[in-house]
Amino acid sequence: MIPSKDTLAEAAERIKSYIHYTPLVTSENLNSIGGCELYFKCENFQKAGAFKSRGACNSLLQLSDKEKQHGVITHSSGNHGGALAKVARHYGVKAYLIMPSTAPRVKVDAVRNYEGEVEFCEPTLEARESNMKRVQKLTGATEIHPYNNDNIIAGQATAAKELIESTEAPLDIIITPVGGGGLLSGTALAAHYYSPSTKIYAGEPIGADDAYHSFREKKWFPSKNPNTIADGLLTSLGSKTFPIVLDYVDDIFRVHDKTTVTAMKLIWERMKIIIEPSAAVPFAAILDNPEAFKNKKVGVILSGGNLDLNDLPWQCD
Amino acid sequence: MIPSKDTLAEAAERIKSYIHYTPLVTSENLNSIGGCELYFKCENFQKAGAFKSRGACNSLLQLSDKEKQHGVITHSSGNHGGALAKVARHYGVKAYLIMPSTAPRVKVDAVRNYEGEVEFCEPTLEARESNMKRVQKLTGATEIHPYNNDNIIAGQATAAKELIESTEAPLDIIITPVGGGGLLSGTALAAHYYSPSTKIYAGEPIGADDAYHSFREKKWFPSKNPNTIADGLLTSLGSKTFPIVLDYVDDIFRVHDKTTVTAMKLIWERMKIIIEPSAAVPFAAILDNPEAFKNKKVGVILSGGNLDLNDLPWQCD
Numbered sequence: 001m002i003p004s005k006d007t008l009a010e011a012a013e014r015i016k017s018y019i020h021y022t023p024l025v026t027s028e029n030l031n032s033i034g035g036c037e038l039y040f041k042c043e044n045f046q047k048a049g050a051f052k053s054r055g056a057c058n059s060l061l062q063l064s065d066k067e068k069q070h071g072v073i074t075h076s077s078g079n080h081g082g083a084l085a086k087v088a089r090h091y092g093v094k095a096y097l098i099m100p101s102t103a104p105r106v107k108v109d110a111v112r113n114y115e116g117e118v119e120f121c122e123p124t125l126e127a128r129e130s131n132m133k134r135v136q137k138l139t140g141a142t143e144i145h146p147y148n149n150d151n152i153i154a155g156q157a158t159a160a161k162e163l164i165e166s167t168e169a170p171l172d173i174i175i176t177p178v179g180g181g182g183l184l185s186g187t188a189l190a191a192h193y194y195s196p197s198t199k200i201y202a203g204e205p206i207g208a209d210d211a212y213h214s215f216r217e218k219k220w221f222p223s224k225n226p227n228t229i230a231d232g233l234l235t236s237l238g239s240k241t242f243p244i245v246l247d248y249v250d251d252i253f254r255v256h257d258k259t260t261v262t263a264m265k266l267i268w269e270r271m272k273i274i275i276e277p278s279a280a281v282p283f284a285a286i287l288d289n290p291e292a293f294k295n296k297k298v299g300v301i302l303s304g305g306n307l308d309l310n311d312l313p314w315q316c317d
Numbered sequence: 318m319i320p321s322k323d324t325l326a327e328a329a330e331r332i333k334s335y336i337h338y339t340p341l342v343t344s345e346n347l348n349s350i351g352g353c354e355l356y357f358k359c360e361n362f363q364k365a366g367a368f369k370s371r372g373a374c375n376s377l378l379q380l381s382d383k384e385k386q387h388g389v390i391t392h393s394s395g396n397h398g399g400a401l402a403k404v405a406r407h408y409g410v411k412a413y414l415i416m417p418s419t420a421p422r423v424k425v426d427a428v429r430n431y432e433g434e435v436e437f438c439e440p441t442l443e444a445r446e447s448n449m450k451r452v453q454k455l456t457g458a459t460e461i462h463p464y465n466n467d468n469i470i471a472g473q474a475t476a477a478k479e480l481i482e483s484t485e486a487p488l489d490i491i492i493t494p495v496g497g498g499g500l501l502s503g504t505a506l507a508a509h510y511y512s513p514s515t516k517i518y519a520g521e522p523i524g525a526d527d528a529y530h531s532f533r534e535k536k537w538f539p540s541k542n543p544n545t546i547a548d549g550l551l552t553s554l555g556s557k558t559f560p561i562v563l564d565y566v567d568d569i570f571r572v573h574d575k576t577t578v579t580a581m582k583l584i585w586e587r588m589k590i591i592i593e594p595s596a597a598v599p600f601a602a603i604l605d606n607p608e609a610f611k612n613k614k615v616g617v618i619l620s621g622g623n624l625d626l627n628d629l630p631w632q633c634d
Binding site: 023044045049265268269271272273274275305309310312314 | 340361362366582585586588589590591592622626627629631
């Protein structure tokens with residue numbers, strides 16, 4: 001059973017006192033470069049700097065009091081980890097984060113800044129999962145999966161719900177990035193319930209194009225040795241997100257990292273806002289596929305703004 | 318005669334269809350770092366990326382039709398030049414920009430992007446002024462001075478007018494950067510007319526601290542060999558701005574460039590917005606003088622967001 005319209009509405013109501021209703025911004029300059037009418041939903045301004053706070057909050061608030069006493073746990077070291085640690089602290093719940101020993105300093109600091117309890121392990125999925133199990137056994141903490149979870153999907157859907165509410169005439173297209181598919185499947189459901197004429201597209205890095213293949217061939221492919229600057233999009237679709245993507249998404253566009261960097265720099269320069277590489281992938285898809293977007297009214301979810309400012313991609317040129 | 322309350326109200330009305338009513342943003346994180354309640358007025362999101370569009374628009378729209386036919390001219394190569402070129406193009410007026418041959422590529426490109434006519438000259442004030450006179454003689458263009466002009470001051474005042482309108486209880490303090498004093502004197506007048514209990518402070522780079530000395534000693538000092546990362550704040554106060562600063566400003570704080578860079582990086586990291594070094598000077602003053610701002614309600618004008626993203630100050634560390 002996919003999350004219903006009521007489930008999405010309840011999620012929006014549940015999280016609204018914690019979450020920022022993020023601004024929708026426009027840029028004549030980028031409209032002219034993209035050849036379409038762009039509405040950027042600024043989840044880079046969301047709590048903890050990413051849309052992930054929506055799903056994390058929606059999940060945490062549905063735990064029982066007893067579960068809350070034992071804390072929450074995840075082995076996501078990216079934006080989901082930070083978002084979970086921050087919302088857990090806000091509600092007085094302990095958060096355990098299993099992180100690979102190779103995790104960038106800036107991510108470890110972010111989680112510690114939100115008073116999350118970090119446990120390091122070897123940088124393999126196996127080590128992350130076995131360490132998570134070990135800490136769960138010791139603490140009784142509940143796992144909050146970064147995307148393969150209905151409460152997460154319903155939470156992430158609220159970004160597109162707001163985007164749809166904030167635009168007067170219906171959008172022709174909404175485009176998001178795709179990694180594990182939490183944001184994409186939530187967005188597709190929100191459009192299905194609140195703006196059924198809107199087409200749903202995703203941008204995916206060509207170096208991590210499992211969703212593209214899974215979608216095209218209607219058969220699940222794992223993400224194998226992903227290699228992209230879009231560090232939030234390395235994961236594979238999950239058993240909950242893949243069916244929603246298959247049924248409710250209209251197309252997935254692949255982009256080269258080079259275009260993602262161009263798109264990211266354009267958004268920084270022209271809109272004066274900071275987004276991370278993963279958030280630039282949808283605009284990169286627009287730049288690379290002008291015919292698909294020409295003169296359309298396009299909602300773009302800028303998924304997050306967390307990155308190391310000492311290590312920008314255009315210094316590496 | 319300083320610009321009156323009516324003059325400010327008329328300026329706001331005159332420019333409103335061109336200018337963005339920029340957002341006011343807050344950050345719990347920066348409130349906690351600054352020890353006060355901060356309201357950031359985002360003029361980095363203004364047309365042409367800086368508050369300068371306000372004064373340029375207010376000046377241009379008061380030219381006669383005949384003057385408009387002959388165009389406008391300035392030898393400011395910074396944000397005023399870009400703002401003037403953009404607003405001139407918008408209203409079908411020709412803009413001539415006298416720029417030193419050493420002007421950074423990114424600034425020349427910005428002005429050309431707005432279809433301003435660039436004339437290069439030797440990088441001295443003398444050469445800039447004599448070339449301006451020469452082009453004026455040829456074209457009949459009207460000079461729009463970057464700050465020493467009542468229409469400019471009244472235009473820049475509208476940023477603080479909006480800031481005051483957007484906050485419910487009165488602000489205890491408004492702080493701006495100071496270079497030539499157009500923004501500072503406009504802000505001081507706006508507060509005088511619309512929020513008289515609000516104290517007006519400025520932040521100034523210690524390497525270009527002419528306004529600090531002029532204010533303290535009540536005697537005009539020129540800016541001599543200024544040296545600061547805040548490239549928008551190199552100029553001296555003018556004959557129109559200095560008297561307003563003397564009468565309506567409460568204090569000027571000097572800051573080291575190092576603190577400005579820290580302040581700028583904090584705003585980028587925590588607020589996910591791009592500001593230029595000059596715009597970070599007021600927050601640097603807050604960081605350096607916590608006792609003056611402690612627990613106060615402080616409006617901060619983020620003056621602009623134009624800088625070369627390939628050349629960020631924290632790469633030079």
